[in-house]
Amino acid sequence: MKNYYIAQTYDECVHDNLYLQMNQYELDSNKDIYKQVCILAKRDFAPVVEVYAISARDYRKSWLHKKFRFKEYKCKCTPESVKITYDLYDLMKQEEEEEEKLKGKEKEDK
């Protein structure tokens, strides 16, 4: 007897502390699990898919079989947020440098 497999798709955004359940699908345990998970992730644009196994002997028993992560469906705010942080950092650095220059000039004037 084979176990049953259920796939749960999740939306995830680490910046917003978001981990949202999307859809649940029954998998065909006779077919390649990973292939089925890939198709479901694509359908839901899910960055995370958790696969739960349900015991064929006792359907009340279930456990996390595997957790899949898909980089291609990762929230798009990530690179953008990082970019903003860098831009701000550069701006702060520029301001600091200008301040240093001004201080240098003040010294020269004296």
Ligand SMILES: [Zn+2]
């Ligand atoms: Zn995000």
